[in-house]
Amino acid sequence: MIVTTAQLFKHAYGKYGVGAYNINNAEQAMGLFRGCLEAKAPFIIQISKGARKYTDKRMLEAVIRSAEQIFPEAIFAVHLDHGDEETCYDCINSGFYSSVMIDASHDPFAKNVEITKRVVEAAHKKGISVEAELGMLGGVEEDIKVEEGHACLTNPAEVQDFVGKSQCDSLACAIGTSHGAYKFKGRQSLHFNVLREIQQKMPGYPLVMHGSSSVPQEEVRRINAAGGQLGSAVGVDENEYLPAAKLGVTKINIDTDGRLVWTRVHREFFRDNPKEFDFRPPGKVFMDEYAKFIAHKNGKLGSAGQLDDLRKSLGK
Ligand code: G3H
Ligand code: 13P
Ligand code: ZN
Numbered sequence: 001m002i003v004t005t006a007q008l009f010k011h012a013y014g015k016y017g018v019g020a021y022n023i024n025n026a027e028q029a030m031g032l033f034r035g036c037l038e039a040k041a042p043f044i045i046q047i048s049k050g051a052r053k054y055t056d057k058r059m060l061e062a063v064i065r066s067a068e069q070i071f072p073e074a075i076f077a078v079h080l081d082h083g084d085e086e087t088c089y090d091c092i093n094s095g096f097y098s099s100v101m102i103d104a105s106h107d108p109f110a111k112n113v114e115i116t117k118r119v120v121e122a123a124h125k126k127g128i129s130v131e132a133e134l135g136m137l138g139g140v141e142e143d144i145k146v147e148e149g150h151a152c153l154t155n156p157a158e159v160q161d162f163v164g165k166s167q168c169d170s171l172a173c174a175i176g177t178s179h180g181a182y183k184f185k186g187r188q189s190l191h192f193n194v195l196r197e198i199q200q201k202m203p204g205y206p207l208v209m210h211g212s213s214s215v216p217q218e219e220v221r222r223i224n225a226a227g228g229q230l231g232s233a234v235g236v237d238e239n240e241y242l243p244a245a246k247l248g249v250t251k252i253n254i255d256t257d258g259r260l261v262w263t264r265v266h267r268e269f270f271r272d273n274p275k276e277f278d279f280r281p282p283g284k285v286f287m288d289e290y291a292k293f294i295a296h297k298n299g300k301l302g303s304a305g306q307l308d309d310l311r312k313s314l315g316k
Helices: 006-011 026-038 050-054 057-070 085-094 109-125 156-166 192-201 217-225 238-246 256-272 280-301 307-313
Strands: 018-022 043-047 076-083 098-100 129-134 139-141 145-148 170-173 205-211 249-254
Touching: 006 018, 006 249, 006 307, 018 076, 018 129, 026 043, 026 057, 026 280, 043 057, 043 307, 050 057, 050 076, 076 085, 085 098, 085 109, 098 109, 109 129, 129 156, 156 170, 156 192, 170 192, 170 249, 170 256, 192 205, 217 256, 217 280, 238 249, 238 280, 249 256, 256 280
Parallel strands: 018 043, 018 249, 043 076, 076 098, 098 129, 129 170, 170 205, 205 249
Antiparallel strands: 139 145
């Protein structure tokens, strides 16, 4: 059942993080739904501009609609990840999305407010909520690469002003994470001091953490042992998801770790089965492994086990 992102946030705020998982194809969708039902967790499916273009946005929409029928117990929202203005309007008008993200975080404050406000006005007319971003994460997202030196943490002193002027419904805050598989050289903690300050200024207001993959070292090791050449880097400590959620981080975005599962499964499969040319056997292994990975993440986010209570609170 597709619900609004606002309904998920209302149930989760201050208690647990809702996993927002990027998907691109049917295999990921199957693993995602299976993993979330196994863990009894609500979730957000997020779709990037790249994902909409990968096959066709209608293909992905059909995959999600089919998954909704195959897994009638699932409760989830559908969200546009890192949208520009044009893509936001396309999603708002499609009638399929529960929420959109307008990412104008690369623009100066006033321009970010101006663009976000326009998208919010269009979205609210259709009952859709809007995530905006203030501050700038490092790493690569879509066609934008932010060098580490240019990334900047969200300034807590600007948050109330930004939300007040733009009227966005949730805010992605830069608290030390970055996108992709190359995050930190050594173990690094989230900037809880910044998060705490933001939450004190905006109690009850849902915050979003991008770049939340943990880049499991065992996964990197196995990929490299099977011929990969991933550099050494670590990600967010999974044990920091829940403390962040208690401080208002209600949506936790994870994409890269899922890609690592795909890469590990396929590299190992073809290394161990060099005569194989059918993509279905590794595809099956991938769906199983992806479901396991999702269930594990939901455990760390605290969303595991919340499905029945959420259903009750929705009166379904
Ligand atoms: O933050 C970006 C997400 O990981 C989506 O990645 O734009 O390559 O689909 P993508
Ligand atoms: P990761 O690259 O850490 O998975 O972050 C994904 C993300 O923030 C999607 O918006
Ligand atoms: Zn992101």
